[in-house]
Amino acid sequence: MLNTLIFVVLPYVALALVLVVTPYRFFTNRLGWTAYSTQFLERRTLYWGINPWHYGIILILLAHLAGIVAPGVMKRILGNKDALIILESIGLGLGLLALFGSVILLLRRANSTTLKRLTLVSDWVLLFLLIAQTATGVYISLFMRWGSQWYLHTVVPYFYSLISFNPQLEYMADFPLIFKLHAAGAFLIVALLPFTKLVHMIYQPFTFLKDPPILYRWHSKPKERVG
């Protein structure tokens, strides 16, 4: 029952919400599409929270993604024992970095009257959820060793079964509860993404990298006009 909820219902609900609500929000009102930075009001503590958090979590997320996108390559790399140990250690370090950052961010919000007034329920929910998610992740990498290895043989095939609409629970059913909580947290965060400030993740500065520095916009009819 719990397995069906976490590994079948939750992921499909999350996916449906992301696919439907995100474009709906994009096309109806983009005025709230921002990270709601509070650096302007408080920057000293923020520095020690926001940087560790982002640098840690982005790389960790990319590592999770790499296993799904290129399982063959990852298997080959992690087949080497030295590479496995080095990558696992780096992963654990980044996880701890992200955990440190997110806890700082929580304490920062809790201790400032100015920030508290600007903090919505959704901000608190996200902060606690992200901290819990990072903490379970760190626990798994510490006490369920070689996660990067077994991830490729359990989570990745399960993920492919999800995508092909044929969810195979047997890959996940026998994991301990803490791992199931980690998975549930991940799907929950994905489900909340389109409703909260997390939408700031969906943004890629590709045009910025190739654009000329000064951007012009013409309102009148285009007549052989450039730049």
Place this chain on the structure above:
Amino acid sequence: MDVRAQLVMVFNLDKCIGCHACSISCKNIWTDRKGAEYMWWNNVETRPGVGYPKKWEDQEEYKGGWVADGTNLRLKAMGKGPTLLNMFFQPNMPKLEDYYEPFDFDYGNLYGAKGGDDQPVAEAFSQISREKMAHIKAGPNWDDDLSGSQVYAAADVNLEEKKIIEQYSTMFMHYLPRHCNHCANPACVASCPSRAIYKRGEDGVVLVDQEVCKGWRFCTSACPYKKVYFNWNSGKAEKCIYCFPRTETGQCNVCAHSCVGRIRFVGVLLYDAEKVEQALLKPDDQLVAAQRAVILDPRDEAVREGARKNGMPEQWLEAAEKSPVYTLIKEFELALPLHPEFRTMPMAYYIPSLSPVLTSGGELHELVEHGTIPTREALRAPIGYLASLFGGGNKEVVASALEKLIALRIHMRAKNLDQPADEAILKGAGLDEAGAKRLYRLFTVGGYNERNVIPAQQREDLDSHTRKGAGGFGILKKTGRGK
């Protein structure tokens, strides 16, 4: 030649009385909102002083604007790669305390207080945290009229000799009204990774697209004039919009419209967009001349042809011909850009101030007794100070503007008193009778339509889809956070 039109404002600093009418009218129309309380898209500073936000000119601290390294212009703060790595935390962004904590007073207490022995008071509270504020520590014009000059004026980065503001006999001041310069080479536009800030092709106005802005805050750091603000409620950047709903219909910006001293002139300037970057590679002291060289003569047939090729309407060319700002900036070379060395090519220009005209050498009242106007060497405001503000350090460009203003005064004074006018004085400053007459009209009796020549946007030239879609009833969608 790539001829573009730019709406430009010129400020005659001699006439600014520092009344803040411009700031107030701007605040009433545009920034009287939650999240924007601390923003003054238009503000008036007393010079010497630290300005708003404090010490905004100090680019060693804020890293705004561009630097030229021989063959290239690059943003002073960071390139594109570091931009992506600094998205989470802005190292150079001014914080709230650099502006001031916006406050209001609890007037309700005057009516609602319980009966007691003491008069009820309206206590100050923060407009952000809503907490009571025991001490108000700063405001948008905290050092107005040189108040606290030992702390504020002394910290002015343009001031070489701090001593002159310590003595009553050498002290000087003038006002400096500032809004977004709508630069020809805007650093805010270049720094935005979301590509939300853009320069409008038709009139050169620089705007932030609120739908595209993701609140990464690079613009607030990159603008060397600190005229892009972060709205703490909406989580996005905002800036002066040049009152485009007014200028699009040929009306004057509200700051210029409300100006009591009638110090502002608004008009069209034509410039060659191809030459902008080349001009900005020049050394600091040649930047004023280089910037003037980029401005094109609207009466030149080749320029008009180029403008038409770029789709400029005839009404805009007509307005460019009658433009008071072209007269002041290019024809008479009186108006100068503010801090051209930031290399954004600012498109707001300032006529440097003669006041206070009393000489610093000798008796204070000597001049009044002699009934004359001082030479520029005897002016109280040090020319080096003005050159640091308006000349990129070049004293000559400032001096030549001041010479013209002095010559104009001497000439007009003689005329008013029916004394023989000395043509040589005008000639010496590079003016003639007709030019003096034109300037005199602009500076004194010139009416609204002489000071402001603003062509409306041509509705028939606009794409009908964007015209209908973009011209609306304001923002109806929900913005900002819930509370």
